[in-house]
Amino acid sequence: MIHPTAIIEPGAKIGSNVSIGAYSFVGANTVIGDGVTIQNGCEIGIHSVPGNDRPLVIGDGSMIRSMSIFYTGSSFGNRLVTGHRVTVREGVEAGQNLQLGTLTDLQGDCTIGDYVRMHSNVHIGKRSRIGNFVWIFPYVVLTNDPHPPSDVMKGVVLEDFAAVSTMAVILPGVVVKKGTLVGAHSLVSKSTNEDVLVAGNPAKEICPAAKIRLQDGTREPAYPWRRHFHRGYPVDVVNDWKAEFEV
Amino acid sequence: MIHPTAIIEPGAKIGSNVSIGAYSFVGANTVIGDGVTIQNGCEIGIHSVPGNDRPLVIGDGSMIRSMSIFYTGSSFGNRLVTGHRVTVREGVEAGQNLQLGTLTDLQGDCTIGDYVRMHSNVHIGKRSRIGNFVWIFPYVVLTNDPHPPSDVMKGVVLEDFAAVSTMAVILPGVVVKKGTLVGAHSLVSKSTNEDVLVAGNPAKEICPAAKIRLQDGTREPAYPWRRHFHRGYPVDVVNDWKAEFEV
Amino acid sequence: MIHPTAIIEPGAKIGSNVSIGAYSFVGANTVIGDGVTIQNGCEIGIHSVPGNDRPLVIGDGSMIRSMSIFYTGSSFGNRLVTGHRVTVREGVEAGQNLQLGTLTDLQGDCTIGDYVRMHSNVHIGKRSRIGNFVWIFPYVVLTNDPHPPSDVMKGVVLEDFAAVSTMAVILPGVVVKKGTLVGAHSLVSKSTNEDVLVAGNPAKEICPAAKIRLQDGTREPAYPWRRHFHRGYPVDVVNDWKAEFEV
Numbered sequence: 001m002i003h004p005t006a007i008i009e010p011g012a013k014i015g016s017n018v019s020i021g022a023y024s025f026v027g028a029n030t031v032i033g034d035g036v037t038i039q040n041g042c043e044i045g046i047h048s049v050p051g052n053d054r055p056l057v058i059g060d061g062s063m064i065r066s067m068s069i070f071y072t073g074s075s076f077g078n079r080l081v082t083g084h085r086v087t088v089r090e091g092v093e094a095g096q097n098l099q100l101g102t103l104t105d106l107q108g109d110c111t112i113g114d115y116v117r118m119h120s121n122v123h124i125g126k127r128s129r130i131g132n133f134v135w136i137f138p139y140v141v142l143t144n145d146p147h148p149p150s151d152v153m154k155g156v157v158l159e160d161f162a163a164v165s166t167m168a169v170i171l172p173g174v175v176v177k178k179g180t181l182v183g184a185h186s187l188v189s190k191s192t193n194e195d196v197l198v199a200g201n202p203a204k205e206i207c208p209a210a211k212i213r214l215q216d217g218t219r220e221p222a223y224p225w226r227r228h229f230h231r232g233y234p235v236d237v238v239n240d241w242k243a244e245f246e247v
Numbered sequence: 248m249i250h251p252t253a254i255i256e257p258g259a260k261i262g263s264n265v266s267i268g269a270y271s272f273v274g275a276n277t278v279i280g281d282g283v284t285i286q287n288g289c290e291i292g293i294h295s296v297p298g299n300d301r302p303l304v305i306g307d308g309s310m311i312r313s314m315s316i317f318y319t320g321s322s323f324g325n326r327l328v329t330g331h332r333v334t335v336r337e338g339v340e341a342g343q344n345l346q347l348g349t350l351t352d353l354q355g356d357c358t359i360g361d362y363v364r365m366h367s368n369v370h371i372g373k374r375s376r377i378g379n380f381v382w383i384f385p386y387v388v389l390t391n392d393p394h395p396p397s398d399v400m401k402g403v404v405l406e407d408f409a410a411v412s413t414m415a416v417i418l419p420g421v422v423v424k425k426g427t428l429v430g431a432h433s434l435v436s437k438s439t440n441e442d443v444l445v446a447g448n449p450a451k452e453i454c455p456a457a458k459i460r461l462q463d464g465t466r467e468p469a470y471p472w473r474r475h476f477h478r479g480y481p482v483d484v485v486n487d488w489k490a491e492f493e494v
Numbered sequence: 495m496i497h498p499t500a501i502i503e504p505g506a507k508i509g510s511n512v513s514i515g516a517y518s519f520v521g522a523n524t525v526i527g528d529g530v531t532i533q534n535g536c537e538i539g540i541h542s543v544p545g546n547d548r549p550l551v552i553g554d555g556s557m558i559r560s561m562s563i564f565y566t567g568s569s570f571g572n573r574l575v576t577g578h579r580v581t582v583r584e585g586v587e588a589g590q591n592l593q594l595g596t597l598t599d600l601q602g603d604c605t606i607g608d609y610v611r612m613h614s615n616v617h618i619g620k621r622s623r624i625g626n627f628v629w630i631f632p633y634v635v636l637t638n639d640p641h642p643p644s645d646v647m648k649g650v651v652l653e654d655f656a657a658v659s660t661m662a663v664i665l666p667g668v669v670v671k672k673g674t675l676v677g678a679h680s681l682v683s684k685s686t687n688e689d690v691l692v693a694g695n696p697a698k699e700i701c702p703a704a705k706i707r708l709q710d711g712t713r714e715p716a717y718p719w720r721r722h723f724h725r726g727y728p729v730d731v732v733n734d735w736k737a738e739f740e741v
Contacts, residue, residue, distance in 0.1 A: 007516060022254060022270075022272065023270050023288075023516075023517050023535075025516065025534060040272060040290060041270075041288065041290075041517075041535065043534060043535075043560055046560075066290055066293075066316060067314065067316070067332075067561065069560060069561070069578055083334075084316055084334055085332065085334070085561075085579065087577075087578055087579070087596050087597075102334050102352055103334075103350065103352065103597065105596055105597065105614050105615070107614075117396075120352050120354075120370060121352070121368075121370065121615075123614060123615065123632050123633065135395060135396050137390075137395055138370050138388055138390075139370065139386065139388055139633065141632055141633055141660050141661060143631075143632075143659075143660050143678065146709050147675075147706050147708065147709065147716035147717070147719075148629060148631055148657055148659060148675075148719075149611075149629050149657065149719055149723050150708065150710075150716060150719065150722070150723055151710070151722075151723065151725065152708065152709050152710050154709070163395055163396065165390075165395060166388050166390050166416055167388060167414070167416050167661070169660055169661050169678050169679045171678060181394075181395075184390065184416050184418060184434060185416045185434040185448055187678060187679040200448065201448050201679055201694065201695050212394050214394065214397065214399065215393050215394065215399050215401070216397075216398070216399050222394035222397060223394070225394075225395075225396055225397065228397070228398075229396050229397055229398065231398065269501060269517075269519065270517050270535075287519060287537060288517075288535065288537075313537055313540075313563060314561065314563070314579075330581075331563055331581055332579065332581070349581050349599055350581075350597065350599065364643075367599050367601075367617060368599070368615075368617065382642060382643050384637075384642055385617050385635055385637075386617065386633065386635055410642055410643065412637075412642060413635050413637050413663055414635060414661070414663050428641075428642075431637065431663050431665060431681060432663045432681040432695055447695065448695050459641050461641065461644065461646065462640050462641065462646050462648070463644075463645070463646050469641035469644060470641070472641075472642075472643055472644065475644070475645075476643050476644055476645065478645065
């Protein structure tokens with residue numbers, strides 16, 4: 001299951017039932033869980049910082065698609081799934097069931113909760129703090145420097161159940177509160193309320209998110225999205241959500 | 248013409264005069280036309296969906312630049328030309344003479360006409376329908392979920408001769424009508440008229456596109472662009488266009 | 495220091511103490527300076543234009559990170575540093591100490607001064623002219639066609655010390671003057687004054703950049719940034735800057 005052209009450095013800890021594709025590299029300071037698939041042309045566990053002795057840890061059952069690059073010094077829970085060509089720098093602490101879309105770029109030094117889903121080409125600046133069940137759509141950027149270039153870094157916070165739509169930019173230090181939806185192509189320059197829609201350049205609060213109606217014929221509230229969207233979440237989580245919205 | 252390090256799975260149907268570069272992979276369920284060049288480090292015909300028995304078909308005379316990834320289950324007409332690192336998922340039905348710029352990401356399940364040109368880093372969401380002679384410029388995103396995350400998908404339609412400028416986002420279900428120009432960095436939230444300029448966040452109709460003047464000294468109308476821009480189109484097509492605008 | 499799987503074409507001129515990684519390619523028409531590191535999976539010196547006899551020149555002490563692609567016909571001064579997966583086409587003339595972030599795409603036919611720093615996923619259109627000490631942040635695009643598609647090209651000019659924030663688009667022919675800051679997610683449609691902040695869609699002049707205060711507790715002016723930000727610049731340059739702002 002390890003392709004003969006794959007290069008595995010001595011010292012790499014590789015679990016059982018691991019598959020490593022052609023022309024991939026796995027570095028010495030790497031801990032790969034059981035049942036992990038690493039596709040072709042990846043670089044896993046690049047050791048770039050002299051004296052950095054923290055390993056890269058990839059949880060059980062993960063799938064890393066081809067041409068992805070991970071540095072050492074980060075930890076991912078079980079069932080990480082990536083698209084192609086993701087780039088992950090040092091210092092990411094991520095929970096379980098994280099999804100990273102194709103071309104997504106984690107700059108490092110950030111925390112990510114459980115069941116977070118990033119779509120293609122997302123850019124997460126250093127110092128970002130991302131809660132649980134957060135959604136981030138294509139070409140979103142979380143920034144960190146309030147007056148670039150400078151030595152000041154103020155990370156963005158995305159609280160649980162926040163959803164940030166395509167090509168939104170979140171400015172440094174902004175907190176997107178629990179359950180809030182950021183509209184597509186918005187520039188979010190100040191912290192939001194909970195469970196609202198913010199949109200525009202600069203973004204303004206438009207309405208409670210619950211006023212947005214599902215376009216599926218029911219016209220039920222589209223938010224909080226956990227009322228109706230359950231695909232890919234475990235049964236116990238979904239049951240909790242169902243209980244929350246049943247009266 | 249097939250590099251010794253290239254990995255070709257048994258069953259792949261490869262035409263005559265095909266070149267396949269170093270460290271590239273071609274999967275079993277792939278039909279490569281005559282005279283195709285596949286550069287280094289590509290993955291062509293990844294079979295990701297169990298039970299999906301549709302092949303990847305690449306038309307004659309195509310050029311796939313290095314580090315590109317194509318899944319099975321899509322079909323491309325003759326003379327496809329890609330930049331580097333394009334990613335193409337299942338279910339793309341594309342006509343002839345398609346150009347895909349570097350880093351462009353086709354999410355799959357879409358239709359694309361003839362002579363469509365996408366520049367770098369374009370993202371085409373599922374369910375998109377793109378006509379003939381359409382232009383899409385860098386960092387444009389075609390979206391599909393009207394209230395993300397949800398199970399509702401409404402694709403974008405770009406009609407013939409539409410041109411979508413850099414970093415525009417088109418919202419789900421929007422129809423950009425024939426010959427319309429979308430300005431750079433616009434958010435298009437509703438369907439347009441034909442042959443107009445729409446721009447802004449949110450985009451508004453600014454004027455008939457024909458009011459935009461060429462900055463080449465002639466001050467002739469810049470739109471419809473087929474009045475003056477003929478580079479790369481076949482003679483019979485250009486002759487039709489010339490006839491259309493000669494009175 | 496040259497990995498056995500690397501492919502080096504005869505004729506490539508390679509300096510002393512050069513490291514070339516696994517599965518990388520270096521073409522014949524390439525001049526690699528002393529002390530250069532080329533990581534894994536790169537393509538350096540692709541010769542794509544028949545009859546183009548200009549080499550690719552990479553200055554001494556450069557670091558090219560993995561999966562990067564450079565065509566022939568460009569020249570980079572000493573100490574070029576790239577992220578991963580940069581793409582560089584023909585005709586770039588760049589000074590020393592250039593930094594190119596991960597996924598950055600130089601379309602070619604442009605000039606770049608000394609000590610320019612581009613962050614991730616920047617797109618530099620043809621005909622751009624970039625001065626010295628310029629900063630360009632993620633997902634910025636410099637465009638060149640005033641009425642796409644057309645045969646007219648008007649490059650963007652970024653003067654010395656300009657800083658262009660995340661996801662700004664600069665329209666064709668615009669001059670961003672010396673020391674000016676472009677705000678995040680802006681669309682810059684006309685040339686600016688010096689040392690101002692422009693922001694919005696379309697961008698307007700907001701205030702002198704010097705009115706922006708450092709959020710580091712000092713509330714000193716954040717611009718010109720060379721007053722306070724010196725990381726990575728040589729001592730003689732920093733001393734000049736210190737002298738400029740000491741009364």
